[in-house]
Amino acid sequence: MSATAAEGFGRRAAALLRSAANDLKRDDENAERDLGLEPGTFADHTSGKRPVDWALLRRAAEVWPLNERDLLPVHDDCPAGLSVLRAAESLAGSRVLARGGEGYYEYRDTAMSRIASYRPEWIRMLRVVEDNSADNPRVQWNRGHLLYQFTYFVGPVNYYYRWGDTSYCVPMETGDSVWGLPFAPHSFTARTDSEPAYILALTYGGGLVGDAQRELAVLGRRPAHDLALPVAGSPSSLPGLIRSFMAARCVTPAEIADRTGLAADRLTELCSPGATATETELALLAEALGVSVRDLLAPRSTSHHGVSIQHGRDARSWDYPGKDDPAYRFTQLAGDPLHPHTTALQVDVRATTASDDARLVTHQHQYLYVLGDAPVEVAWEHDGQRRTDVLEPGDSAYIEPLVPVTFSATGDALPRLLLLRIAGAVTPEVRHALGSMAQGGIDRYIAEDRLWYSKEGN
Ligand SMILES: [Fe+2]
Structure with missing residues (x-):
């Protein structure tokens, strides 16, 4: 952690401590007594002058009805608003995982951030099959996993999925995509080894990882089943x-x-x-x-047997921001109304200069992967500063919500990108709550800096 990052982490920990003490209606003297702190030092901890260390966290979780986790901030590993993982760094982390004693997939991490629940992997299929049968014994199935999975296909990849007792195989081509529900077993193979066959397996937790999972793990099996609501x-x-x-x-x-x-x-x-x-x-x-x-009103899902498949050949495409000299041509990829805040797009960049109209801003977290053979210039604004970078094929990036970004070609070759936008923990419920707070509330919510009342009185 850099000095600046450590400082920010410490500041956020200090604010969480004050916020928690306020919630528990402890003023400084009470907090000092509960936590075994020297008189007059609690304010130092909540102002960042003294660190909120493990001993303090442990003591707080012992004597107060809260969890260590409640006092722990998240790390900001994207201080510039956009962070890039180069193809070479991706390659350096390459690993082959075997199934049944033989290499089955080559995995490479692509851009991730501690701020968002993405776990995006570049995965190459090492198993080549001669047919499109879901029952081919050379297909090695997984047991399914927690994370939702958006998958973009490149090359002759066979996609296998299972729902209940039935297994399916769908031959995929470049530009096809699928969105799948948690814990459904699936697999991928290549139909030939004479051309590249890989996928971008962009898994993410949505609202499932984090506090909800921890709460249900405590409540137990029966309540978790009883709390499930149908779509x-x-x-x-x-x-x-x-x-x-x-x-x-x-x-x-x-x-x-x-x-x-x-x-x-x-x-x-x-x-x-x-x-x-x-x-x-x-x-x-x-x-x-x-x-x-x-x-x-229950949300709807268009998934069938646990998946929503979108073939590139019948995907909808449109120009943006308009038909005249468009900056981009977008193609809608797989998704599901169950996740209204997930958007998957293929982006064909059309222009060498990006006008203000081409600025893209969203409430979602964004993941970007450079498909194809052409580099792309990415320009973005953060903290009042405009920054640019050139991403080469195979490079990937994470972009924070609300960071305006534009893409443009660096030469004659037109870039193609994969963009996956997802919701974070700031759900519409939270956004409506922010929108209904008393004046000054939002600033104190993200960084509580004071006791909830004045000692001196008004
Ligand atoms: Fe998967």
Whole structure:
């Protein structure tokens, strides 16, 4: 960690300590007594003058009802807003993993950041098969894994996936892509060894890694199963949500019938499998339960047997920002409405200079990989500074949310990029919470710097 990075980490740890003490309604004297600190020193820890070290974290987690993790900030490994991993660095980390005693895949890490849940790998298929059968015994299946997986295919790659007891094989070509759900077994092979056959396997945690996983691990198996809600289209998606809120509010069907003016029979129906509600009924129920209509609407998924496949040959493409002298041509890659904040795009860069109209800004984290043979110039703005870099084929990058970025060609050869944008922990719920805080709240939320009241009084 550089001195600046360590300083930032220390500052964020100090703010978390103050924030936690405020939550627990401890002023400095109380905190010092609880944590066994010298009188007058707590403020030094919360201002960054003294470090929040392991001993202090351990003591806090012992005497206060919190976890060490609650007091630990994340590392900022992307201080410039964009960080690059060169193809040579990727190659240096190459490793072959064997299945059944024989090399099956060559893995190379590509750009990752501690700020986002990406685990993007470049993976080459070492196993060559002669057919497109899902039951080919030379196909080595994995056991599935936690992370969602977006996969972009390059060359003659066979994609295998299993849902329930059925296995499938889809022959893929360059430009095809697939989005897959967690824990479904899958595999990849090459149809020939006479041309490159590899994938960009961009796995990411979405909301599944982090606090939710840790909370459920404590609650246990049974609650985790009971908390699972079906997506839209399932007979129990609407009744599941209604019943969940009714239990939360401790209300009976009779009470909800009374609040909504709906007939008791109709309410029983709405709480039973197969129920659908009219817009009016949804509005009445939302009002009666004190929620928003969107809280009663399950998200939909277009995945089939656990995957959403998008072949390049029928993918939608469009020019950006307009048809005249476009800066880019985008092609929509695989995705799913279950993840509205994931966007996968193939970017064909068309221009050698990028105008202001070509600036791309998003609330999402971004991952970038240079496909094809042409280098690309990347320009971005961060902390009021404009920066540029040239990325060569095989280079990859991570870009922080809201960092404006443009791509342009460095010569006649037009670059092609793969862009995968994902949500972080700042979900729409969090963004709405930020938007409804009292004045000055957002700044204190990200770096609490004071006791929650004034000792001197107002
Ligand atoms: Fe995978």
